[in-house]
Amino acid sequence: MLSRSDVLDPNLIALLSRKEIPGPPSSFPLRGAHQSSKRGASLEFSEHTEYSPGDDLRSMDWKVYAKSDRYFVKRFEDERQQRAVFVVDASASMAYGSRPGELVDSKYHSAAKIAVALASCLLRQGDSVGLELAGGDEKIFLPPRSGTPQLDAMIEILTRAEPAGVAGLNAVCRSVGDRLRSSASVFLISDFLDEETEDLHGIRLLKARGLSPRLIQLLHVDELDLPHESSVKYLDMEGAGSLVLDPLTIRKSYAEEIRAHVSLIARGAELHGAPYAFLSTDDDPGPVLARQVQMMRQMGAG
Amino acid sequence: MDFLRSFFLWGLLGIAAPIIVHLLGQRKRRVIPIATLRFLERARVKASAHLKLRRLLLLLARISILAALAILYAGPGCRTKAGREGPTSWALILDASPSMAAVRGGVSALDKAKDALLKALDRAGVEDKFIFTTSLHFDGKSHAAGFTADVGSVRRAAANAGVEHGRHDLAAALESVAALASSGEGMKILLATDLQANGWQKDKIALNDSVDLTIIDVGFDSPSNSWIEKVEQDKNGFTVNLHSMGLESEERKTVKMVLGDGAPLTAFVKGASAAFQIKTAVGMESGVASVAPGGDLALDDQLDFIFKGRSKLRVLVVNGDPKGFEIRDETLFIRRALAHDAGLGELFDLSEVRQGALTAAHIASADVVFMANPGAMPVEMQSALLERLESGAGLIVAAGDMWNSERDGQDFMAQLLAAPFRDVVSIRGDDATRRPFQAIDLNSFAGPMIELRDEHGADFSGLKVTKYWVLDVRPGQDVGVLMRLDNGVPLLVERTVGKGRTMLLATTVDRDGANLCLQPAFIPWLRSMLLYSSGKPAGLFSGWAVAGKPIAFPHGRAVDVQSVDGKITQVEAGGSFVPELPGIYRVLSDGIPIDLLAARTDPAESDLAKLKPGALDSIFGEGRYAIGSGEARGAAATVRGRSDVSNVFAAILLAALLLEAILSGRWSSLFKRKSFRPDLSGPDSRL
Numbered sequence: 011m012l013s014r015s016d017v018l019d020p021n022l023i024a025l026l027s028r029k030e031i032p033g034p035p036s037s038f039p040l041r042g043a044h045q046s047s048k049r050g051a052s053l054e055f056s057e058h059t060e061y062s063p064g065d066d067l068r069s070m071d072w073k074v075y076a077k078s079d080r081y082f083v084k085r086f087e088d089e090r091q092q093r094a095v096f097v098v099d100a101s102a103s104m105a106y107g108s109r110p111g112e113l114v115d116s117k118y119h120s121a122a123k124i125a126v127a128l129a130s131c132l133l134r135q136g137d138s139v140g141l142e143l144a145g146g147d148e149k150i151f152l153p154p155r156s157g158t159p160q161l162d163a164m165i166e167i168l169t170r171a172e173p174a175g176v177a178g179l180n181a182v183c184r185s186v187g188d189r190l191r192s193s194a195s196v197f198l199i200s201d202f203l204d205e206e207t208e209d210l211h212g213i214r215l216l217k218a219r220g221l222s223p224r225l226i227q228l229l230h231v232d233e234l235d236l237p238h239e240s241s242v243k244y245l246d247m248e249g250a251g252s253l254v255l256d257p258l259t260i261r262k263s264y265a266e267e268i269r270a271h272v273s274l275i276a277r278g279a280e281l282h283g284a285p286y287a288f289l290s291t292d293d294d295p296g297p298v299l300a301r302q303v304q305m306m307r308q309m310g311a312g
Numbered sequence: 313m314d315f316l317r318s319f320f321l322w323g324l325l326g327i328a329a330p331i332i333v334h335l336l337g338q339r340k341r342r343v344i345p346i347a348t349l350r351f352l353e354r355a356r357v358k359a360s361a362h363l364k365l366r367r368l369l370l371l372l373a374r375i376s377i378l379a380a381l382a383i384l385y386a387g388p389g390c391r392t393k394a395g396r397e398g399p400t401s402w403a404l405i406l407d408a409s410p411s412m413a414a415v416r417g418g419v420s421a422l423d424k425a426k427d428a429l430l431k432a433l434d435r436a437g438v439e440d441k442f443i444f445t446t447s448l449h450f451d452g453k454s455h456a457a458g459f460t461a462d463v464g465s466v467r468r469a470a471a472n473a474g475v476e477h478g479r480h481d482l483a484a485a486l487e488s489v490a491a492l493a494s495s496g497e498g499m500k501i502l503l504a505t506d507l508q509a510n511g512w513q514k515d516k517i518a519l520n521d522s523v524d525l526t527i528i529d530v531g532f533d534s535p536s537n538s539w540i541e542k543v544e545q546d547k548n549g550f551t552v553n554l555h556s557m558g559l560e561s562e563e564r565k566t567v568k569m570v571l572g573d574g575a576p577l578t579a580f581v582k583g584a585s586a587a588f589q590i591k592t593a594v595g596m597e598s599g600v601a602s603v604a605p606g607g608d609l610a611l612d613d614q615l616d617f618i619f620k621g622r623s624k625l626r627v628l629v630v631n632g633d634p635k636g637f638e639i640r641d642e643t644l645f646i647r648r649a650l651a652h653d654a655g656l657g658e659l660f661d662l663s664e665v666r667q668g669a670l671t672a673a674h675i676a677s678a679d680v681v682f683m684a685n686p687g688a689m690p691v692e693m694q695s696a697l698l699e700r701l702e703s704g705a706g707l708i709v710a711a712g713d714m715w716n717s718e719r720d721g722q723d724f725m726a727q728l729l730a731a732p733f734r735d736v737v738s739i740r741g742d743d744a745t746r747r748p749f750q751a752i753d754l755n756s757f758a759g760p761m762i763e764l765r766d767e768h769g770a771d772f773s774g775l776k777v778t779k780y781w782v783l784d785v786r787p788g789q790d791v792g793v794l795m796r797l798d799n800g801v802p803l804l805v806e807r808t809v810g811k812g813r814t815m816l817l818a819t820t821v822d823r824d825g826a827n828l829c830l831q832p833a834f835i836p837w838l839r840s841m842l843l844y845s846s847g848k849p850a851g852l853f854s855g856w857a858v859a860g861k862p863i864a865f866p867h868g869r870a871v872d873v874q875s876v877d878g879k880i881t882q883v884e885a886g887g888s889f890v891p892e893l894p895g896i897y898r899v900l901s902d903g904i905p906i907d908l909l910a911a912r913t914d915p916a917e918s919d920l921a922k923l924k925p926g927a928l929d930s931i932f933g934e935g936r937y938a939i940g941s942g943e944a945r946g947a948a949a950t951v952r953g954r955s956d957v958s959n960v961f962a963a964i965l966l967a968a969l970l971l972e973a974i975l976s977g978r979w980s981s982l983f984k985r986k987s988f989r990p991d992l993s994g995p996d997s998r999l
Binding site: 087205233238239240241242243245247252253254258259260262263266267269271275286 | 341343344345346347348349350351352353354355356358359362363364367609975976988989990
């Protein structure tokens with residue numbers, strides 16, 4: 011299991027906080043491209059906050075006043091506010107890279123840190139975030155909400171989860187699309203090594219539902235170069251298969267294959283207009299994510 | 313191909329290890345979980361075409377590493393192209409003369425020569441035979457055993473060889489070694505020499521056709537040297553004569569001189585000699601002179617020499633004749649010879665006394681007591697004389713008419729005289745059948761008299777003895793006879809008493825019994841007698857002995873020689889001695905030093921000039937030898953041998969290590985991983 015301090019990276023959060031993460035394109039052309047942190051009238055209630063001089067009296071919740079003899083105003087989710095859902099791959103393969111029995115330095119650890127950092131920035135700018143784990147030992151969906159407690163809830167889920175099973179990203183994407191119904195950003199943080207992800211069917215699904223997928227592919231640095239020496243028995247982390255190989259003899263071919271796969275995912279994402287970022291576990295995520303934010307702006311998402 | 317250490321070839325069995333591992337593949341494997349096997353399978357399929365070849369090459373590389381290591385340790389070699397006709401006989405001759413000690417650039421010619429010969433041994437075949445010798449006079453008998461196959465012992469002998477003092481004859485060494493060549497077998501001779509012109513005593517050396525001679529020239533180009541030729545003593549002091557070759561004659565030099573244990577004296581000179589003003593006196597001492605800069609050869613920069621010392625000998629002349637100082641006085645001529653302003657005055661302090669006035673105090677203060685014609689003496693005087701004699705003083709007794717055999721008998725001064733006298737013979741001139749005198753037998757000179765025989769023998773030819781005393785000299789009495797009359801009768805005898813020496817002249821020292829005192833040789837004779845009796849070194853050696861060469865000993869009796877390193881060597885009477893090293897040698901008789909001998913490096917070795925061009929052709933004949941500079945490689949075409957091929961296997965080892973590292977991918981960990989960025993170009997057929 012991970013701890014809170016394992017997934018909360020203040021430096022990464024501080025770096026990303028300087029950039030405003032754009033939301034999906036607005037369905038209200040009159041309102042223009044989004045990025046607003048202001049709360050306004052909307053169909054969705056968000057929260058109560060204590061009345062301050064200047065607040066709109068029409069938002070005053072008189073029922074709460076009657077009960078508590080204190081003035082509170084209602085806050086609603088602004089339809090110009092961004093909603094974001096983080097789909098974090100918690101399949102067994104995401105445990106690669108750590109020592110047995112631990113998750114620190116694994117791909118899942120990196121994915122959790124990235125999700126928390128991005129979520130923190132979105133919440134700070136007034137947006138709402140949610141979380142769904144793909145794979146893992148239990149199915150969890152956290153609906154998008156704003157506010158600091160949402161971040162705590164995300165951290166709680168991410169630190170408690172244990173990578174297991176298969177990701178089933180296509181099914182997860184369908185499920186997310188069914189739940190969200192209206193425009194939202196879907197951050198897919200995964201290694202995208204499942205065979206089913208090669209055709210990026212899940213991405214197409216999300217796009218069809220009017221959602222904005224954003225891909226962050228994570229691989230461990232050893233998965234790129236296969237640095238092992240002498241004969242090795244490789245065990246499939248998500249299946250029962252195994253393979254005995256001399257990695258020295260196939261290193262070059264393997265490197266070509268894995269890189270080709272990553273490039274395939276990247277091109278596919280680009281083709282579908284989904285911002286894409288690739289990270290290996292020894293890369294500094296800050297600059298990479300900053301580039302992705304830039305890409306999101308360029309793609310007209312904000 | 314052959315091997316120096318074939319035992320290590322057992323290591324070739326180790327190449328079975330990678331083969332067995334390769335075939336069985338039963339190695340302990342690591343188990344690594346991985347996200348997906350899909351890409352590994354694709355990679356395996358893709359690499360399968362090269363996989364077998366790569367594995368095979370890897371196996372070959374690993375086998376080559378183990379095999380190359382084993383062969384390297386075994387010391388591989390093979391015969392060279394020039395000659396594979398069977399075993400070769402090798403004769404290695406090292407010029408070990410003192411000139412080979414010349415040093416240039418911190419390396420001596422001898423070291424270069426030894427290095428070249430050892431390198432030649434490295435090229436020898438495993439079945440070859442060897443003989444090693446130096447240029448020290450080679451008589452061939454010492455190598456009757458002939459050649460040896462034990463190259464190790466030959467290497468050790470060559471490596472441990474050093475400069476040898478003595479008579480060096482390269483021609484004799486060559487001819488003697490060549491004579492050992494068996495007919496039909498042939499021989500390779502390697503001669504390492506500095507080609508010093510002085511080292512070649514022969515104009516022509518004939519070697520038979522079965523001998524291949526290679527000369528390794530280890531001499532220096534333009535040799536230069538400066539050395540001390542001699543040290544001459546005169547009444548004012550010393551003159552040190554220098555000699556140079558290859559140097560500017562006007563080059564400034566520093567000459568130092570140390571006498572005995574004294575402080576060094578320094579002179580700065582340009583040119584050929586340096587003079588030192590020093591007062592000298594009787595007694596022999598040693599000194600050493602040195603010159604700097606001394607040139608290429610350091611052995612001759614210093615010269616030990618012997619000189620007359622500074623202390624005067626105290627001589628007490630006791631006149632036994634009571635008649636007073638007359639013209640026929642016993643000691644007249646002695647007095648004249650030892651007078652202060654006479655020739656011996658600088659060496660001796662003379663005092664005189666009549667026998668009747670002789671006291672123990674006179675005796676105690678004398679180094680030598682010369683008693684001329686002594687008569688009967690009180691017992692206490694005899695005791696005093698005996699005591700002084702035993703403590704190291706000298707006593708010389710000349711016979712005279714005061715002796716009376718009837719009165720004094722055989723016991724007359726028995727403990728003091730070298731031999732008792734028995735009778736007296738007076739030769740009268742009226743006997744026409746014989747000469748009116750006895751002459752001296754010049755060939756009978758022994759001990760200190762030998763020097764006189766060599767230098768002044770002719771001056772004794774006029775000696776006539778008309779009266780002499782017959783002495784009772786018997787064999788086994790340890791009495792030395794130093795002079796005889798021509799009738800065989802001992803004329804001068806000597807005997808050791810305690811630490812001292814007593815000598816007896818069997819005739820008179822005045823003109824009563826002989827004309828000795830009138831001979832030109834009288835004064836040098838007197839000088840030798842006084843010095844010899846006192847135990848002071850006689851100075852019988854003139855000049856220097858040459859280290860390594862024998863020198864005849866003239867002392868007439870068996871003596872001991874103490875070398876510079878303290879070793880004692882006995883030299884029989886009339887024998888010879890070989891000083892092995894330059895330096896001062898002490899001649900001892902019954903433990904008492906009686907003489908000094910100075911030995912030096914052969915001065916012929918100081919001139920380092922090489923043979924003139926073309927001289928070797930005239931010595932050996934054109935085409936009868938090969939010559940290389942500094943090592944034998946220059947004549948490799950005619951030198952059959954063995955080549956060390958370790959470098960080939962070392963290259964194979966390195967190449968195999970490199971190949972194994974590349975094929976196994978071990979390099980990858982050395983390089984920093986390049987960061988990967990996806991390629992966004994290219995087909996996307998899977999979407």
